[in-house]
Amino acid sequence: MTTREVLAEVRGKLPPASPPRGAAVVLAALLALGGAALTAPATGAAAATPARAAAGCAVLSPGASAAAQAAVRAACEQIGVWYTWGGGHGAQPGATYGQVDPSDPASAHDPERRGFDCSGLVRYAYARALGGDPLNGNSYHQFHSPRVTQRFTAGQGTAPLLPGDLLAWGSGGSIHHIALYLGAGKMVEARQSGTHVMVSDVRLGGDYAGAVRIGTGSAPSGTFSTWGTGVWTHTEPSTTSARVHRFDGPTLVRVECQKHAQTVTAEGYTNDAWSYLPEYRAWITNIYLKGPAWLDGVPTCR
Numbered sequence: 001m002t003t004r005e006v007l008a009e010v011r012g013k014l015p016p017a018s019p020p021r022g023a024a025v026v027l028a029a030l031l032a033l034g035g036a037a038l039t040a041p042a043t044g045a046a047a048a049t050p051a052r053a054a055a056g057c058a059v060l061s062p063g064a065s066a067a068a069q070a071a072v073r074a075a076c077e078q079i080g081v082w083y084t085w086g087g088g089h090g091a092q093p094g095a096t097y098g099q100v101d102p103s104d105p106a107s108a109h110d111p112e113r114r115g116f117d118c119s120g121l122v123r124y125a126y127a128r129a130l131g132g133d134p135l136n137g138n139s140y141h142q143f144h145s146p147r148v149t150q151r152f153t154a155g156q157g158t159a160p161l162l163p164g165d166l167l168a169w170g171s172g173g174s175i176h177h178i179a180l181y182l183g184a185g186k187m188v189e190a191r192q193s194g195t196h197v198m199v200s201d202v203r204l205g206g207d208y209a210g211a212v213r214i215g216t217g218s219a220p221s222g223t224f225s226t227w228g229t230g231v232w233t234h235t236e237p238s239t240t241s242a243r244v245h246r247f248d249g250p251t252l253v254r255v256e257c258q259k260h261a262q263t264v265t266a267e268g269y270t271n272d273a274w275s276y277l278p279e280y281r282a283w284i285t286n287i288y289l290k291g292p293a294w295l296d297g298v299p300t301c302r
Contacts, residue, residue, distance in 0.1 A: 057199045059163045061183025067129045067216035068164025074128035075121055075180050075188045078197045082113040083190045088120015089249065093127035093136075096120070107193035118178050121190040121197060122166060125180060126214060129164075134219070137251035139178035142212075143168045144279035146223045146254035149215040154208045158185055161211055171207040181211065219252065222298060224275075224289045226251050228267065233282035237261035237274035244282035253277050257301035258286065258294065269293075276301055 057076035059069045084098025085107045098110035098117065116124065119139040126135045135142045143166065152160055161167075161181050169177040179189035182199070190197050226247045234241040237259060255275040263272040264285045271293045273286040286293060 056186065057182065057188055059183060060186055061163060064163040064183075065216050068162065068214070070129035071125040071164045071214075072180055072182060072188070075125040075197070078116065078121060078124070078190075079188070079199070081190075081197045082110075082115030083117065083192055083195050083197065084110040084113040084115040085117055085193055086110070086120075087114070087190075088116035088124055089138075093124040093133055095124075101193065104193050110193055116190045116197060118190045121188075122178055122180060130216065134252065135214070136249070138248070139168060140170070140175040140245075141247075141251045142166060142178055143170075143175045143209075145212075145214070146220055146252055146279070147214050148212040150213040152211040152213075154204070154210045156210070157204055158202055162213070165211045165213050167202060167211045168209045169203075169207050170209045175209060220254065222255050223252055224255055224291055224295065226253060226284070226288050227290050228288050231284070231288045233277060233280055233284045235282065237276075237283040237285075239264060239285075241283075245280050247288075253284075253289075254279060255289070255295060255298050257299050259301040 057079050059072050064072070078095075081095060082098075084096075085101040085104070086099040087096050087110070088094065090096040095114050095116055097112070097114050098107070100110060101107040119135075119137070119142055122139075122142055123133070123135050123137075127133050134147055135145055137145075152165070158181070161183075163181055163183045165181040167179050167181055167187055168175045177189075177191075179187040179200070181187050181202070185202050186199055187202050188197065188199055191200065227250050228247075229249055231247040233244045233247075235244055238261060240262075254277065256278045258273055258275045260272050261274045261283075263270060264287060266285070266287050269287045271285065271287050273294050274283045275286055275289060275295065275298065276283055286295060289295065
C-alpha cells in the first residue's frame with residue numbers, strides 16, 4: 001500500500017470534527033516513514049479510496065492506440081480500490097462486492113469489500129475505453145476474446161508489448177490471472193485478496209502464458225454473446241460428449257461455423273443447431289447463443 005493510499009484511509013477514519021492539527025500529525029508520521037510502502041492489508045468492510053493520480057500508474061511508453069491508452073488510464077484511476085474475489089462482474093462493468101474464495105482464507109472479508117478481481121478490472125477498463133461491455137467474462141475468456149487482434153508468446157517477453165496489452169498467467173490451457181501492461185516493464189493489476197489495485201513489475205517467470213492485444217474497432221463478424229449461467233461447451237455437437245469449458249455468465253464468443261446435430265431441449269427451447277467456437281475448440285448448442293435458432297451469416301460446417 002502506498003503512502004497516498006494509507007493517508008486516504010486514515011483521513012477517512014478521522015472524526016469529522018478532527019482539527020487540522022490532527023491531520024498534520026498523521027501526515028508527519030507518514031513522512032517520517034520515508035514514504036515507504038506499508039504492506040499489511042487492512043481488514044473489515046472499509047474500502048480504500050482510489051488514488052486518482054497514483055504515481056507510477058500511467059501510459060509509460062509510446063505506440064499504443066488511443067483506446068488502449070484510455071483503458072490504462074481507467075484502470076489507473078482504480079489504484080487503491082480493494083481486490084475482491086468476483087468483484088467487477090455485476091450486470092454492468094464496475095466495482096462490486098466480492099465473494100469468499102474457498103481456496104483462499106485471505107478472502108474472508110471480500111463480501112464486505114467493494115472492488116475488482118483481475119478480470120473485473122480489465123473488463124471495467126476496456127468498457128470505459130471502448131464503450132459497451134467488450135471484455136465480459138473471466139480472465140480465460142478475455143485471453144481468448146474475439147476482440148484479440150494479436151498474440152505474444154511468453155518467450156517474447158515484454159519487448160513487443162504496448163500499453164493496454166493484456167498479460168496472462170496460467171498453464172495447461174487454463175488462465176487464472178490477467179493484468180494491463182503500462183510499458184517500461186510495469187503493469188496495473190488487481191492481484192489477490194487482502195490487497196488493493198496496484199502497479200507491479202511484470203512477472204515473466206512461473207506460469208506466465210503470454211499477452212494479447214485488444215482491437216479497438218467493432219466486434220468482428222461472427223461474434224455472438226452467450227446467455228445463461230453455467231453453460232458448458234463440448235468436444236462434439238452432443239451433450240453426451242466430454243465437457244470442455246463452462247461459461248458462468250454472458251460472454252462474447254466467435255462462431256466459425258454451425259451444423260445440425262443432436263436435438264437439445266433447454267430453457268424452454270428445442271433446437272438441433274450447434275456452433276463451433278474455434279478459440280475454445282469446442283461446440284455449443286445454439287440455444288445458448290443470442291440470436292435466431294440458426295445464426296444469420298454463419299456458414300455451415302463441412
